[in-house]
Amino acid sequence: MIPAPFDYVAPSTVDEAVRALADAGEDAKVLAGGQSLLPVLRMRLAAPTTVVDLGKIGELKGVRDEGDAVVIGAMTTHYDVQRDPLVHDHALLLARATDTVADPQVRHRGTFGGSLAHADPAGDLLAPALALDAEMVVQGTGGRRTVSAAEFFQDFFTTSLAPEDILVEVRVPKHTGWSAHYEKFNRVAQAWSMVAVAATVRAEGGTIAEARIGLTNMASIPVRATAVEQALVGRSADAETIRAAAEHAAEGTSPTVDGNADVEYRQHLAKVLTGRAVESAMAG
């Protein structure tokens, strides 16, 4: 469990980091909180020539208010996201999902941006980012650009980030006053989600005015359950409506098969958990 040898760079600005990546070529890896990269290195599933550590770049950390959006620095730890009042007030779904990430030790080291850039379909923050229409602010050799969550996630462990790109921050449009719930299903408490459902809704009186549903681990990328959303909007939030809407949850999904679940069971779970997620979100 000793990584293969690599060069280590710890730049202090994003510009330097981008340059370091460009200089290192294709076999470089970015180190954020290290919660996924270090096991991969130690098991020698990856052997990068250079590791660029973002840990010393202060500008990548923290949460700020930018009018219609909450902006979360890519190197903000899960623990800091969890506790942040802006996240709580304007992106409650993200706070709820972050609560379920691994254990306290991981939440103190792991970062929001690192988790998104790693793009593990079983990761818990991808579906909330998608459901909340988050935008990724990316810096590469050609400067900064913004990528929507829908474009960002491309395949298993694959994003639209180029080798020299760094995910700088994530702009989460404010969902002020929306209720939210993250319904996670796993075999043991500290395991990845077999399936999870991120649900956030805005109610007006007893009616669902808006709904966003994201699914974790139901495809190679996070999936938006748009058919469920459509079946909920404009309806009264009663148990029957929710149950009927949740029946659409597996539409358009293509989950993987592993020892814990096959396709049929995952799709079944997606329906059951979607119903429960929406119910819990409505219950506040």
Add this chain to the structure above:
Amino acid sequence: MTAMAEPEVGRARVRKEDERLITGRTRWTDNIALPGLVHMAFLRSPTAHARITAIDTSAAKEMPGVIAVYTGDDLDPGGEVGMPNAWPITPDQKTPRRPMLAQGTVNFAGEAVAVVIARSAAEAEDALAEIDVDYDDLPVVLGVDDAVADGAPLVHEDMGTNTSAEWIFDSAEAGSGGDVQQAISSSEVVVTRRFRQQRLVPAFMEPRSVVVDPTAPQLTMWSATQVPHILKTMVAMTLGLPEHQVRVIAPDVGGGFGGKLAVTPEECAAVVVAQKLGKPVKWTESRSETMVSAHHGRDQMQDITISASRDGTITGLKVDLLADMGAYLGIVGGGVPVLGAFMFNAIYKIPAYRFSCTTVFTNTTLTDAYRGAGRPEATFAIERIMDELAAELGMDPMELREKNWIKHDEFPYTTVSTLTYDSGNYEAATAKAMQLFDYDGLRREQRERRERGDRVQLGIGISTFTEMCGLAPSRVLGSLDYGAGGWEHAAIRMLPTGKVEVVTGASPHGQGHETAWSQIVADQLGVGFDDIEILHGDTQSSHKGLDTYGSRSLTVGGIAVVKAAEKVIAKARKVAAHLMEASEDDLEFADGKFTVRGTDTSTAIQDVALAVFAAHDLPEGVEPTLDSEAVFDPENFSFPHGTHLCATEVDTETGRVRLRSYVCVDDIGKVINPLIVEGQMHGGLAQGVAQALFEEAVYDEFGTLTSGTFADYLVPSTMDLPSFTTDRTETAATSNPLGVKGVGEAGTIASTPAVVNAVVDAVRHHGVDDIEMPLSPMRVWRAVHKGDAAAGGPGAEAGGGLGSIDSAHGGAQ
């Protein structure tokens, strides 16, 4: 100590070893650093079965820091060295040679093929990638049913079979009971099941590690082992070393659960490499290496048939096991399932019994002892089938057990498998458990949930278990062809300042021997708990012993300590009488003082120790020492028992199982330290629950372990477990002077069937009568759904709703 001193035995003392263990201020094997130390790394086979056609180590030898690279032929040119199997279960058992490094063929994925020695562990590991091995794949043998099928490919071609041995016990032949076939064919009710004991990984906390220093005539080996004494003798025999020139030290060891009851290829290779190089060497494995190369546990197919009369009286029990040994036999190997032979009849009066066990080779990591070793497997099968029999009879499962168990006034009782249970009180433990559990209240809630069709169904599981502890009476081991005895050694040294050193042959690796032994000695000698040091694990100071496994430390090793203390007192009595000018017969010994009966004249044992040290004035013919040693060989096993009750909530929509409550009332005899007992129970329960719900070592069709990390091999944490309610009854063992029985494996043995019985009970009305372990949500959900379909309920229509599930993926999997 004053005359009013509270006895140490029975006190919930915090363990004296914990401070150094918890703060890390101790020395594990991997912390050992010696001048000139070099490091080893093993190249392991990625393939499960192949002929090795070539190994090219030349590039690896050129890597930075590399000192040497060796193959199997380099370490053992004659191909003569094989790891020991100490328990040939039959005279004609087939025992393939298990080399240090594969020679000719690899027989499981993870088998070591070459070893690199380098200045640092990192350089050794870097060089592994430069070794080029050509493998010529052979057919892979997986699963016991396939392995014993006609025409199956062979793991070891030269043996001509995949069967290692067949071991049979028949009560008609033994004269301990009737003919089981006759009993079954003439019985009113017969229930047959096939249970699968999945393969488990012992998952000790500290990975295995070994350091060998060959630079003195007496070679020293440090190893993270449970068995330093066995290791010393076995390494000497295996490698042809003079035993007196081998010293083995097990420093603090971070858990074992049977997984470190082993003599490993890596330990032996370390000795050979150290001797070749003349330098001290170290190897510490990664967790990934543990998973593929340290021995696994369980892995049996159990065909079990029970017969009874309509009123619930058991008439016969027949068991046929296929036990997967993996590619080789470990040190105890086939003995593990054979131990189970004596436990299938459990606490019940069974008039006819037959047990057969076939040990089978496959291209997988070998299996050997894992917490309980044979007894959990047996307990699972009997306690599961008792519930199935109860369902068949329409009887309450506890009522069925009560009807058949040995009554408290029937002890000592000789069972159909020929063991004599010395004591027990199943009625008392059960009554207490039923009350703590609120059995009647939970049954009421279960009915209500069923009636209203609640999506969460409640189930109740029972396990009324016993086990055989204190391995073992040497004569019994002899009768089972085991290669050694089962005694244990202890010595007590009385120091001039009144302090006491206790040497034990038991070898702790997390159990708390230092605390418990101190409590025992404090009471025996009347010295302070803190004035006692326990020495263990170093064959130089603790020169004699048979180590720790099979819940033997207290019931065998602890008794040896008592016997040694008695000898110390006997020696001290002579001296004390002389010092006080009294007759020995007039002395009373209590609370550490010899008192002349009817007077105030007394002398403390510490004063006697000092007087003996000075030796100025001793009685004629008395040697100037109080130091004493004793070896205790038990006459019988001890038989802890208990009643475990588990309530589970099963979410029928998702298949998720939640443990609602768990109550166990165990009778482990006299308790030395209730806090240690509590710890053993909680840890044991967690491991037993883990087998029921979470853990499984899974191989794919190529023989690759797919659950090779803790991301896939699911060890539960406290988050996944309920708050256990543990309690005790106390029926003293009659087989030893302390009345103790052993607690190291009780929780693991008892809990697995309690949990599975509870889950099956929760969904039995869906037509479910078994679910394969581990009871994953998918398996439970499938079982519920399949049951619905079979009963013509929702999903029975082809292509409709849940009935559209691909039949290839249906059923428990």
